[in-house]
Amino acid sequence: MRKIIALLIFSVVFWCSSAACGKVYIDINSPAFQKFPLAIPEFKDLGNMKPGENLSAWFADQLSSTLKITGFFKMISQDAFLEDQSRAGITVEEIDFSNWSSIGSDFLVKGGFSYDGKNLAVEFRLFDAIEGKLITGKKYWGKSEDKKAMVLKFADETLLALTGKGGVFDTKIAFVGKEGSSSEIYTINFDGSDPVKVTTYKSLSLSPQWSQDGAKIAFTSYKAGNPDCYVIDVASGTTQKISSFRGLNLPASWSLDGKKILMVLSKDGNEDIYIKHLDSGSLQRLTNDRAIDVSPTWSTDGKKIAFVSNRSGSPQIFVMDSEGKNVRRLTFEGSYNSSPCWSPDGTKIAYEGSSNGCFQIFSVGEDGNNLMQLTFEEGGGESPSWSPDGRYLVFSSKKNDREMVCIINANGSDLRVLPDIKGVKSSHSPSWSQHLNLY
Numbered sequence: 001m002r003k004i005i006a007l008l009i010f011s012v013v014f015w016c017s018s019a020a021c022g023k024v025y026i027d028i029n030s031p032a033f034q035k036f037p038l039a040i041p042e043f044k045d046l047g048n049m050k051p052g053e054n055l056s057a058w059f060a061d062q063l064s065s066t067l068k069i070t071g072f073f074k075m076i077s078q079d080a081f082l083e084d085q086s087r088a089g090i091t092v093e094e095i096d097f098s099n100w101s102s103i104g105s106d107f108l109v110k111g112g113f114s115y116d117g118k119n120l121a122v123e124f125r126l127f128d129a130i131e132g133k134l135i136t137g138k139k140y141w142g143k144s145e146d147k148k149a150m151v152l153k154f155a156d157e158t159l160l161a162l163t164g165k166g167g168v169f170d171t172k173i174a175f176v177g178k179e180g181s182s183s184e185i186y187t188i189n190f191d192g193s194d195p196v197k198v199t200t201y202k203s204l205s206l207s208p209q210w211s212q213d214g215a216k217i218a219f220t221s222y223k224a225g226n227p228d229c230y231v232i233d234v235a236s237g238t239t240q241k242i243s244s245f246r247g248l249n250l251p252a253s254w255s256l257d258g259k260k261i262l263m264v265l266s267k268d269g270n271e272d273i274y275i276k277h278l279d280s281g282s283l284q285r286l287t288n289d290r291a292i293d294v295s296p297t298w299s300t301d302g303k304k305i306a307f308v309s310n311r312s313g314s315p316q317i318f319v320m321d322s323e324g325k326n327v328r329r330l331t332f333e334g335s336y337n338s339s340p341c342w343s344p345d346g347t348k349i350a351y352e353g354s355s356n357g358c359f360q361i362f363s364v365g366e367d368g369n370n371l372m373q374l375t376f377e378e379g380g381g382e383s384p385s386w387s388p389d390g391r392y393l394v395f396s397s398k399k400n401d402r403e404m405v406c407i408i409n410a411n412g413s414d415l416r417v418l419p420d421i422k423g424v425k426s427s428h429s430p431s432w433s434q435h436l437n438l439y
Contacts, residue, residue: 036162039076039105039129040064041085043122047114055113055147059122062148063109066155069191070167070391071414076105090125097132105129109158120144124154126161136161168387173394174198174208174217174431175405177424185219186427187234188405190387192418198232209251210433211258217431218242218251218261229263231278243276253297253305262296262305273307273324286324297349298322299342299366306330306340306349317351319366330368337362339383343390344434350374350384350393361395361408374412381406385432396428403428 040063042056060078067073082099089095090110100108108127113120125137138157140150152169159167168190177186177197185198185208199205201223209218211231218231229243229251243249245267252273253262261276265283271292275284287293291311298305306319317331317340331337336354343350347366352359355373358380364371375381379399386393390410397406397417403426405418418427 035072035074036107037076037105038067038073038107038109039081039100039103040067040109041078041081041083041088043110044090044112045114046112046123047116050115055115059111059113059147059151062151063111063124063155066151066169066191067158069416070155070159071409072159072163073107076103090123092127092132092134095127095132097127097129100129107135107162115144118143120147122147122150124150124157126158165389168389168392171388172214172433173385173405173418174210174433175396175427176206176208176429177421178403178426178428179423180425185217185232186421186424187217188418188421190407195421198234198237207250207252207429208431209254209261210431211254212256212434213258214433216258218254220248220250229276242278242281250294252295255298256300256302262298264294264296273305286320295339297340297342300344300346304342304366306342308338308340317349317364330366331364332368333371334362341384341386342366343386344388345390350386352382352384352395355380361393361412363410372412374408374410375415376412377415379404383429385430386410387432388434392432394430394432396430402426405430 040060043059045056064075068075080103082103090112106129108129111122111124113122120143121141123139126135128135136157138154155169156166171190172187174185174187176183182202183204185205186195187198188195198217201221203221203223205219205221207220216231216233218229220227220229226244227248228241229249230239230241232239243263245265247266248264248271250264251261252264259278263274263276264271265274271294272285273287273293273296275286289311291309293307293309296305296307303322304319305322306317308315309318312329314335315338316329317337318327319330320327334353337351340349340351348363349366350361350363353362359382360373361375361381361384362371362373377397379397381395381397384393384395392407392409394405394407396403405427406415408415
């Protein structure tokens, strides 16, 4: 799949109105933010050979559903469209923008395609429907099977043009899928498509953690009887055991350069935090307290570590420097706070906290200020993990004794549940890959 996207990018033709380039249309961080109305009519068949499937509707539907799950757009129903699509074109000169602004659409995407039975060419154009001008456009070439990758690329271009930052359409989420008495590690795309079973041990596999480059996943498995720690290369499936001390060997967070992993080990009788140096195989102990210290997570710059400890009497979030010094308590609200995860910009920490008898997802500033509760669902929320752009959080939620993997926007809005996977009874412990361009 990497090869496909490389080919598509090489074959792109780019349009951008000089007035639109560099302009941010949507400030998604504004307290007054509201979803922006967007219309996407069916694409035009620009060729003479029919593709054998209704690509006109497919491209419109696929792009609509992809942009809708971002939580930033309100899709205008096709039932409201006034334009005669059989006559209208896809360029500024061929569009009557009053047909779109009058139905409340701020933005409009039009497109067309041609297919010769072997090669597929697709044009995407994003317009400001109010001002009646082109914002950006792309043309992609590839095979018929590349059409979803084309949609994802233009969805990314749409977010970049309107918000100043691209999307996370090409990222993946790893999680634990329970299958009867065993559990395996799975991955799934941001949009809930293409689930892949990474492990097939028919044992208990737990706590997947992506490397920063998106190439590897560290996890714990009981496949040899002890909860040992492994690293698997996602592309090749090659697995290496990196820690097998008696007791718990739990991976927590990778360093930015991929040469170190924060781990929780109980080899000395107590759960403490260590750094595993992958090049040398050596261990560096960071905590040595009578309390239990778990769930460490590196800050983006690698200078600080957030972790959970009951040294204050109940589980709370603490922060220390990367050498284990200068420990300070971060959370003071709530009797049980755990599973911290540092935001990509380094300003916030998401975590799970006990609230009214169940866990919910919270975020707090790295200085302990600006505490926010993000979930209020009956099923609660556990094990949060940030998207690489910091716009979303993935977490697990339990309802009727069944756990599900869910995604919300960073402000707590637009909850969506990832689809069920055949054979998986429940899903939990998600980890979001922090590397873009996985395709």
